[in-house]
Amino acid sequence: MNVQDRRRLLGPANASPIVFSDVKEKKSKKIQAKPDDEISKMFINTGLVKNCDGSAYIEVGNTIIQVSIYGPRPIRGSFIDKAILSTECRFLPYLSQPNDSISRLTSSTSLITNYNGKLNLSNIEQKISSYIESCFLSCIYLENYPKSSIDIFIKILSVDTNLLNLVNDVVHCCSLAMVDAQIESKDLITSGNLRYLKSNNHIIMDPKCKDKDKDITNEVVEEGKLDLVVSFMNSRNDEIVGFWCEGNDTLEDDVLEKLIERCNDMSKEIRKNINFYLIESLE
């Protein structure tokens, strides 16, 4: 038995992982039907999980996200004048996380045999958690909830997209859960996600394609590609509450301005949909 963790049944310690040979490329390819200037359809639902204060479920393509919010709930200890916000994002342990190869390059993790033995948050999970936390810190009226804590738990049940596109969906899911939990906020947060290809000055809205690990790690580096997520409070003068940009090229001021504008357009479009859903669910 595994001696490192006696609280979980992790099986024999001398087991080695199952390593699969590469899936043949021609078969694993899926056809992308979505035009570049269109936003993917999404399925949203709130209040599915009953033992929390607010929950939301979102499905975009094959990506499935579930968010539960616990709070505001009282905390022990000395008095604090505003609520503590904490966020935890977790993938199902056996899912391969986007950009996983980069995070593994920097850590000394070797091949995983039993996925149940993964206890700490991975770099990707931490990054998503901190992005969501920083977005919602500036949005929630924390001072209205003294001596309490608000905990956001994000569970990624399935992922079939790139990292920033996933973050985009997570933001929407958290916003919906926040409404379901009836936590006082300045506004609802929505975001826009773009991919900018510098060579032909082309913008792909809501890019769903998966990043191939090879592109990021070593050999083939695509020319000028930038991914961007910008989160807004659209009913409060389009205030920006979160900004995440990744890519392998420089970003000029005028291009940045244009990209933020396009993100804002996308954000507004999604906001309309979410508003519609919320009004419908009230009736």
Place this chain on the structure above:
Amino acid sequence: MSEGNGQEEMGSIRFPAEILSVVAPDLSLKRHLDLGLRPCLRKFHEFKNLTLNVKSGLSRYDGDVDGESVTDSPVLGSSVIKSGNTTVICGITGGIVEIANVSTTTTSDDHDDSMEYTSIYPVVEISRGKLNGAPTDEEMILSQQLYETLLHSKILPKKSLIIDNIALKTNDDTNNNNNNRKRYAFVLYANIQVFSREGPLFDYCYGSLVKSLQTVKLPFIHFTDEEFIINDNRKNGGNVKPEIICDSEAYNQLKINEENINWSLTFGLVNNDDGKETIILCDLEGHAEETCCKSLINVIIDKNLKMRYLNIVGGDENVIIDENIVLKTVQLAKNRVNNILN
């Protein structure tokens, strides 16, 4: 300061049903039972709706039947169970372990010894707003119970997991003596996620584990020769040279003892104060029922409607568990299992 007679009349406090069930679960339960109902508004012998889904899309081979290809998921079998508000997602992954080189030819007849059967190593995670840390008692107990129940159910024979059809990538096929060759077997792990915890969790977790096990497919295995190096960036970002690799597409269905497939059911026993009658409640649900029902009967029934396991906990001067109660419970369980498994 209010002037008055100082004897302000205290109005009665009225709680909604869901709050009363937390504040005074016994009172809530009693009031409902008096009406012939339960706090969850079901009848005494009414089970919750149950939805089983074994094509959840989590598994590597789920798309294979539809003509699509396999995915890069390491999940070998999976299932999703939804009952009431509770959702249980189970995914089975695997590892490879070296086993002692024993003779494969068994001389005597197989007499059903538990040494010939094995189990899955499950980890249950119940989402209840707890930050990352040690598993709760409930999670640990459930995992251990699942492991042991599956082992003693004799569903998964050890020999089903032994890898005996390894394709060797070597030149000399002439001498095929297995004597000094290592032998390997699969080992299975399960991750069970529970959302919206409610009701008899063991039943759902065990159900999802058994259903997932029925879908498990084991990949074909081959040894690698010296030159064969796979570029596995997803796992550790570098070139690795594993001794054994699995075919990305070819697989075998895991052979299990279908005859021993079984299902667990938990019943609560309460006594309505008016009489001495003990009431059987199916699929306990909600705070009032779970906290007040201290007497429980757990029954496991197999596919052929034979009882495999019976566990009775509790019983006191109020809740009398006699032969009739046990027989009635087993009968209820058999009817239910007949609906689910057959």
